[in-house]
Amino acid sequence: MPQDHDLRAPKSAFRSTILLPVFIPAVLIALFLVIGAMSNPELAGQAFASTLAYITETFGWFYMLAVAFFLVFIVAIAVSPWGRIKLGPDHAEPQYSFPAWFAMLFSAGYGIALLFFGVAEPVLHYASPPAGAPETLDAARQAMQIAFFHWGFHIWAIYGLTGLVLAYFAFRHGLPLSMRSALYPLVGERIYGPIGHTVDVVAILSTLFGISTTLGLSVAQINAGVNYLLPAVPVSTTFQVAAIAVITLMATVSVVAGLDKGIKRLSVLNMVLVISLMTFVFVVGPSILILETFVQNTGAYLGNIVERTFNLQAYERSDWIGNWTLFIFGWTIAWAPFVGLFIAKISRGRSIRQFVFGVMFVPTLFTFLWFSIFGDTALNMIMVEGYTALIQEVQADNAVALFRLYDRLPWSGFISFVTVILIITFFVTSSDSGSLVVDSLASGGHPNPPTWQRVFWATVEGLVASALLIGGGLSALQTMSITSALPFALVLVIAAIGLWRALIIEGHREVSLQAFMQNSQRAAYRKPGGWKKRLSGMVDYPSEEKVRGFVGQVVQPAMEHVVQELQQKNWQATLQRDHQHCRIWLQVLKDEDIDFTYEIRLRGYARPGFAYPEMARHPDGDELYYRAEVFLQHGGQAYDIYGYEEQDVIDDILNQLENYLHFLHISPATLPWKLEQHDEMLNGEGTGRA
Secondary structure, three states: OOOOOOOEOOOOOOOOOOEHHHHHHHHHHHHHHHHHHHHOHHHHHHHHHHHHHHHHHHHHHHHHHHHHHHHHHHHHHHHOHHHHOEOOOOOOOOOOOHHHHHHHHHHHHOHHHHHHHHHHHHHHHHHOOOOOOOOOHHHHHHHHHHHHHHOOHHHHHHHHHHHHHHHHHHHHOOOOOOHHHHHHHHHHHHHHOHHHHHHHHHHHHHHHHHHHHHHHHHHHHHHHHHHHHOOOOOOOHHHHHHHHHHHHHHHHHHHHHOHHHHHHHHHHHHHHHHHHHHHHHHHHOOHHHHHHHHHHHHHHHHHHHHHHHOOOOOOOOOOHHHHOHHHHHHHHHHHHHHHHHHHHHOOOOOEHHHHHHHHHHHHHHHHHHHHHHHHHHHHHHHHOOOOOHHHHHHHHOHHHHHHHHHOOOOOHHHHHHHHHHHHHHHHHHHHHHHHHHHHHHHOOOOOOOOHHHHHHHHHHHHHHHHHHHHHHHHHHHHHHHHHHHHHHHHHHHHHHHHHHHHHHHHHHHHHHHHHOHHHHHHHHHOOOOHHHHHHHHHHOOOOHHHHHHHHHHHHHHHHHHHHHHHHHOOOEEEEEEEOOOOEEEEEEEEOOOEEEEEEEEEEEEEOOOOOOOOOOOOOOOOOEEEEEEEEEOOEEEEEEOOOOOHHHHHHHHHHHHHHHHHHHHHOOOOOOOOOOHHHHHHOOOOOOOO
16 A cells, blocks of 8 residues: 655745645746736737637547537436535535535635627527527527536536546545545556646646636726726726736635635625625516526526537538637636636535535526626616617627616616626636645645635736737637647547546445444344343433443454554554544554545444433433444444443444455455545544544
8 A cells, every 4th residue: 555645845944835746836836827928918818819719629428529529427416316426434424514515615716707698699599590590589589598508517517427436436435625535546657647637737738727717807807897887997908917916815814714704704795795686686676577588598408408518500601619619618628627726625525415416406497587686777777668778789899898788778877887896806716716626636636725825826817818818808808718628538538437437436345344334233133132222222321421431441452452453464454543532443454455444433322212211301401312323434334332341242243344355356356445434534524423
């Protein structure tokens, strides 16, 4: 079993967790791009344009096929029996409440995109549909269905697959929280070498360019909003680059504050502002029409999802598909390492099914409601109220679309001001979250890299976005998103195969462990008179003191005997105890295949009401009773061994070890997972309370 793959720079007073084989190539490539784009903007713009045309024409089919595969794969995993598997030990609980979780993934996901495209995309498709006559009822229906398709299940399937792969391998199997871990079932320990380094470099560059695109769209819309509020401020690249610098500086404050205080609080603020804007426009806009179109367009989206998924306009040969569908899907794939890793970080303890349906369905429905409120309000202004000038204004500058919509609504100045603030906070959360993710990738998945590294990456993101704006504007940002997405799409396909292989092996594990589980739980009672002991265990509710005494007087000697016998047979076996939390665990290591842990842990539960009903409840709350529960590498096994004799404990240990060895024997490929369960327990799990 490999002992340590720490390839980071040497420790010094200036603490660093940088993984040099990943950090250096990523920084050099980003630096080369920045210097090239700023030294010759005209040549850079031409290069970006030709690259975009080549990739769209040559690899468009691959993007569409890959995204369709991601959607089908992740839904199939969620509805399968594998959906019950926890992203972490079996006993893990979610770290964040659902509202906070959704707010964070939404803010990191694509809040900026909704603000930018919520009005602009339906209006542009209405004016120039990919098929049929423009500015007709059919064009309006088509515009909304296309917007739903672009921002619906497909993009969240991309985010969800990336996050699921990362969370599963990191929290379930103790591998680094990094894209390289997804390849472990396929290449094994080579993820710590050049193969893993290459995957993480691709993920970093993809993330950098994806975030840069988002930051570019943000400052363009901020510039349009400020110009709307203060006409003396021009719409210019100079203002936008200056805005990137100022807001990147603001993002460092959130970086220093950390995940819970910085990103979480800003994310909740974002959601409050977003819902407030939606509610306002819904109330003052065509409310009944919005509800009707929401229902109708959702049905049309579901009815046409297969056809649109595979529609590449192969016969029309227009550039529409590259400017819209491929750009949005490519941008999403480029963002996938960032959003996926961030979602993974905040999703520990959820089941695969909860994760997939939470990540895909809730944001998608929210998105459909957003486009119905803003997009259909804009189309109603054009088609019913005669505000046709909105089409020309949006075509001239996509970033002004939302503010021109506000022109026809009450309190337009105040709402525009709130929107600018919202875009800025989305900018900050995107920059902060992005720097957190890139830093984690550049540190080999290190869980707690120093703050200065995140500040460094936030600065790099701002520089790359500024360079691309100077070198070619939003078209350059669009090009780099699609370009960087191509290699990462391949990585995602391989990652999906790796996840599928790992889940198959986990199925073998479950079959093996459950084959003898009933025998393990009742082994202590299969002796003459054992039924009395079994009955006692069902109706007695021991105190903490009794269970602690049982662990010290019965469990510990039993484990010591097993460890001594294994050591005599030249097996590496150890015994450790945490007296404070009353935990004792036996670990067996053998070559590179066996990593077995058997643990007994004190756990407290509220005494049920039917137990000793004649006794009054404690005034400060329920009294607790305690169990000596068995935990294996994948978490609690939900049975109690309190009352076993020493020989019974030994039998249970050997039964579980035998089950594990049987699993290794029947598995098609042995996975020597590096389970860091003990660190997870010390970080908040298993403190002696249920």
